[in-house]
Amino acid sequence: MDINKVFENNKTWIQNKLEESENYFEELGKGQNPDLLYIGCSDSRVAAEDLMGAQPGEVFVHRNIANMVISIDLNVMSVVNYAVDHLKVNHIVVCGHYACGGVKAAMQSADLGILNPWLRNIRDVYRIHKEELNAITDEDKKYNRLVELNVKEQCVNLIKTAAVQRAYRDRGLKVHGWVFDVHTGKLIDLKIDFIKYLKNIMEIYHLD
Numbered sequence: 001m002d003i004n005k006v007f008e009n010n011k012t013w014i015q016n017k018l019e020e021s022e023n024y025f026e027e028l029g030k031g032q033n034p035d036l037l038y039i040g041c042s043d044s045r046v047a048a049e050d051l052m053g054a055q056p057g058e059v060f061v062h063r064n065i066a067n068m069v070i071s072i073d074l075n076v077m078s079v080v081n082y083a084v085d086h087l088k089v090n091h092i093v094v095c096g097h098y099a100c101g102g103v104k105a106a107m108q109s110a111d112l113g114i115l116n117p118w119l120r121n122i123r124d125v126y127r128i129h130k131e132e133l134n135a136i137t138d139e140d141k142k143y144n145r146l147v148e149l150n151v152k153e154q155c156v157n158l159i160k161t162a163a164v165q166r167a168y169r170d171r172g173l174k175v176h177g178w179v180f181d182v183h184t185g186k187l188i189d190l191k192i193d194f195i196k197y198l199k200n201i202m203e204i205y206h207l208d
């Protein structure tokens with residue numbers, strides 16, 4: 001991408017949108033009503049809206065390194081609360097991806113400075129699933145599996161929040177875990193049993 005072409009590209013994009021509908025930007029300016037909160041990785045290859053075929057206004061998006069949902073991260077928690085309590089989304093997706101640099105870094109022992117506390121949360125996922133992961137001898141398979149388990153654990157972290165629990169009770173909000181395969185372009189639904197996890201963890205994490 002040539003940074004000098006950005007504004008030129010923008011003009012073409014506006015033209016294309018206006019060809020679709022001459023009121024396109026009038027409508028866009030009226031507000032947003034997304035039904036989905038997408039939490040994904042910052043990786044430049046994972047083009048959130050593109051890969052879902054979503055249009056502007058349809059998806060509320062949060063991205064960080066390795067699609068983490070960390071309870072003391074004011075950023076992700078503000079996004080979750082705003083999307084659930086104010087935008088009233090009915091679905092939250094945590095979307096990981098194979099070949100994730102963040103997950104890879106967490107599997108290695110290099111000291112990455114400021115990134116250490118962030119990656120430690122992925123190492124915690126490894127620790128929770130150590131037995132399963134250590135039994136996988138193929139490094140690539142182990143790496144892929146950690147990507148999937150990380151998505152699962154971040155879904156669990158969402159279920160621990162009061163906003164998600166309340167929205168589930170009030171309107172049946174659902175949490176989904178997906179993985180994007182950068183090698184094929186395929187989006188994979190991990191079919192996370194949201195209700196089962198909810199029941200399992202409520203004993204300890206229930207909030208009114």
Ligand SMILES: [Zn+2]
Binds near residue numbers: 041042100102
């Ligand atoms: Zn990534």
